[in-house]
Amino acid sequence: MEEILKGLSACSCGRSHTTDLKKVVIKNGALSEVPRLMQEGGFKRAFVVADQNTERAGGRALTRILNEAGIPYSAFIYLDRELVPDEQALGRFLVHFDPKCDVIIAVGSGTLNDLARFVSFRLGIPYIIAATAPSMDGYASTVAPLITNSMKTTYTAKTPWAIVADLDVLAESPPDMIAAGFGDILGKFTAAIDWQLSTLINGEYYCEEVAALMRSALDRTLALQNDLTSRSNAALHSLMEALIISGIAMSFVGNSRPASGAEHHLAHYWEMQYLFSGRQPVLHGTKVGIATWLVVKLHEHLLNAGLGPDDIRALPRQFDQEEWEREIRRVYRQGAPEVLHLEAASGKNDLQKRAERLQIIAQRWDEIQKLISSLPPAAEIIRLITAVGGPAYPGEIGLTQDLVHDSLLYAKELRNRYTILQLLWDLGLLEAYAERIAEEVF
Numbered sequence: 001m002e003e004i005l006k007g008l009s010a011c012s013c014g015r016s017h018t019t020d021l022k023k024v025v026i027k028n029g030a031l032s033e034v035p036r037l038m039q040e041g042g043f044k045r046a047f048v049v050a051d052q053n054t055e056r057a058g059g060r061a062l063t064r065i066l067n068e069a070g071i072p073y074s075a076f077i078y079l080d081r082e083l084v085p086d087e088q089a090l091g092r093f094l095v096h097f098d099p100k101c102d103v104i105i106a107v108g109s110g111t112l113n114d115l116a117r118f119v120s121f122r123l124g125i126p127y128i129i130a131a132t133a134p135s136m137d138g139y140a141s142t143v144a145p146l147i148t149n150s151m152k153t154t155y156t157a158k159t160p161w162a163i164v165a166d167l168d169v170l171a172e173s174p175p176d177m178i179a180a181g182f183g184d185i186l187g188k189f190t191a192a193i194d195w196q197l198s199t200l201i202n203g204e205y206y207c208e209e210v211a212a213l214m215r216s217a218l219d220r221t222l223a224l225q226n227d228l229t230s231r232s233n234a235a236l237h238s239l240m241e242a243l244i245i246s247g248i249a250m251s252f253v254g255n256s257r258p259a260s261g262a263e264h265h266l267a268h269y270w271e272m273q274y275l276f277s278g279r280q281p282v283l284h285g286t287k288v289g290i291a292t293w294l295v296v297k298l299h300e301h302l303l304n305a306g307l308g309p310d311d312i313r314a315l316p317r318q319f320d321q322e323e324w325e326r327e328i329r330r331v332y333r334q335g336a337p338e339v340l341h342l343e344a345a346s347g348k349n350d351l352q353k354r355a356e357r358l359q360i361i362a363q364r365w366d367e368i369q370k371l372i373s374s375l376p377p378a379a380e381i382i383r384l385i386t387a388v389g390g391p392a393y394p395g396e397i398g399l400t401q402d403l404v405h406d407s408l409l410y411a412k413e414l415r416n417r418y419t420i421l422q423l424l425w426d427l428g429l430l431e432a433y434a435e436r437i438a439e440e441v442f
């Protein structure tokens with residue numbers, strides 16, 4: 001990890017890769033390293049923020065350690081039963097913030113990390129995250145997904161100065177959170193393929209070294225996957241490390257390509273729909289794991305379709321813009337204007353651009369097929385999710401067949417990112433596959 005944090009200068013891709021993350025401590029008793037880290041960072045007073053659960057999981061141990069080391073701190077504990085990273089939670093953070101503090105220490109996983117990362121950025125004060133669960137890949141992220149105006153929006157934020165992952169704390173985290181972290185890591189399979197697809201088809205920038213870094217973290221996690229349910233130190237360590245490396249890999253290339261593709265777009269789409277209907281949120285990684293399974297199925301259907309370059313060149317060129325807009329307004333509701341704006345700016349569905357892509361797809365069809373066939377089978381993905389004890393089927397997390405169908409069709413409109421979803425749209429197959437898969441998985 002220390003080597004990785006140094007970055008890659010003069011990489012084979014022609015760029016240099018750096019991260020603002022300075023320290024990562026993953027080990028038993030890592031919390032007791034916090035006083036040393038405070039000293040190394042030259043920090044004088046900590047602002048500890050947690051919620052009721054994470055205070056119990058690690059917050060109390062942390063403040064005891066700070067007390068024993070004679071390090072002054074102020075603290076704020078959210079008392080919400082289900083903390084949401086929205087304006088209200090951000091407001092309370094600021095109301096309680098003690099301006100005498102020169103470092104924020106957030107104790108938690110997803111939500112607390114998102115809140116602290118954003119406040120840290122806005123206040124210009126570094127922060128340390130003390131992880132309580134290996135549940136998602138946002139620990140080293142540079143952006144914060146927040147819910148503002150009832151919409152999930154990604155904001156620029158700050159990478160933590162340090163990540164402290166105490167394996168004794170992680171070992172006590174709820175089983176569904178560990179399964180979720182594992183699901184998030186499974187998504188790296190399809191994210192990697194999407195990135196390479198776009199490189200083949202659109203000439204998008206690609207870095208083999210960064211992709212390999214992510215891939216080896218994924219492999220190490222898979223190798224120890226059987227030990228995750230028994231929470232062995234080695235398995236928790238490799239999972240946590242892979243989750244952190246996801247964030248580092250993203251800062252290395254300055255976008256989310258190494259760690260996020262169609263599976264994340266589906267997960268975001270589902271999350272939006274949960275928000276619209278005021279339903280209980282589902283862990284990010286749980287959704288990503290299930291979405292990965294669906295995306296691998298899409299790839300399998302494409303390989304089995306037996307298309308050839310001539311079929312691709314002969315594809316009809318039509319697109320009903322009005323019908324598409326009606327559908328976008330139906331599925332995205334209050335989020336529709338943003339989605340329509342993105343399309344106006346990016347022209348993802350522009351017929352001329354599609355025709356140009358189809359030429360390249362036909363030309364490189366062998367390479368594309370070879371790339372897709374490097375994915376593990378869908379049956380293996382579902383086996384892995386189930387083995388770690390996570391929900392594996394969309395119905396288990398409250399998704400309906402219609403919602404899965406719509407998500408496969410329209411999740412690609414959330415971002416201007418070329419993925420398997422856009423490739424299938426280019427090939428005129430997306431609608432039929434969305435229908436087929438929505439049936440198969442229920």
Ligand SMILES: [Zn+2]
Nearest residue numbers: 011013207209
């Ligand atoms: Zn590179």
Ligand SMILES: [Zn+2]
Nearest residue numbers: 137184284288
């Ligand atoms: Zn993720």
